[in-house]
Amino acid sequence: MNFNSHTDLAVGLAVRTVNTLTPGEQRGRPYAPPEGKARHDVLLEMGMGDLDDRDASVLTELAAELRVVFASVAEGDIDAAAHQINHLLEVTRARPHLNRHDDEPWHLHFHGTGGTVSADWVAGLATGLAVVLGSEFHERLGVCTAPHCDRVYVDTSRNGTRRFCSTACQNRVKTAAFRARGR
Ligand SMILES: [Zn+2]
Numbered sequence: 001m002n003f004n005s006h007t008d009l010a011v012g013l014a015v016r017t018v019n020t021l022t023p024g025e026q027r028g029r030p031y032a033p034p035e036g037k038a039r040h041d042v043l044l045e046m047g048m049g050d051l052d053d054r055d056a057s058v059l060t061e062l063a064a065e066l067r068v069v070f071a072s073v074a075e076g077d078i079d080a081a082a083h084q085i086n087h088l089l090e091v092t093r094a095r096p097h098l099n100r101h102d103d104e105p106w107h108l109h110f111h112g113t114g115g116t117v118s119a120d121w122v123a124g125l126a127t128g129l130a131v132v133l134g135s136e137f138h139e140r141l142g143v144c145t146a147p148h149c150d151r152v153y154v155d156t157s158r159n160g161t162r163r164f165c166s167t168a169c170q171n172r173v174k175t176a177a178f179r180a181r182g183r
Helices: 005-021 036-045 053-074 078-091 117-133 167-182
Strands: 024-026 029-031 097-099 107-109 141-143 152-154
Touching (some): 005 036, 005 053, 005 117, 005 152, 036 053, 053 078, 053 152, 078 117
Antiparallel strands (some): 024 029
């Protein structure tokens, strides 16, 4: 299932941004986000450019705000998710803008002007989430339901039955259920 190529990309990156930059638990273990050079390098690898520490910290704060969208949908509170997305669109000054650069055809960008690199980035991610939340697929955002994991995901399966952040968590839960049955 595809929303469309831009939305898929934006939502996938929103998931990665939240899972990389927000603390919690991951696949049964405590998760602490990277800091300093490690954070810089992982953001560079994710395509966010050469962020200085201040900009990376802004992005870390916005990642916590993006997490609220996933958590609200997971709790069935679509209203709260919608309000949070509107808040993010506001603070990042998101707005559609046709752009053409590097010999590419005209294409839509979703960030305002004059913001930080982080705000520009999150404007695009929040727009992607807005497209999903405003569609029939609004329940496709979620938080892993495996024990000791709170990583987020977007469900792109055909049936929309995904409940876990990863096959690792899915297998953990399957194994536990199998052991429980054996007792
Ligand atoms: Zn998980």
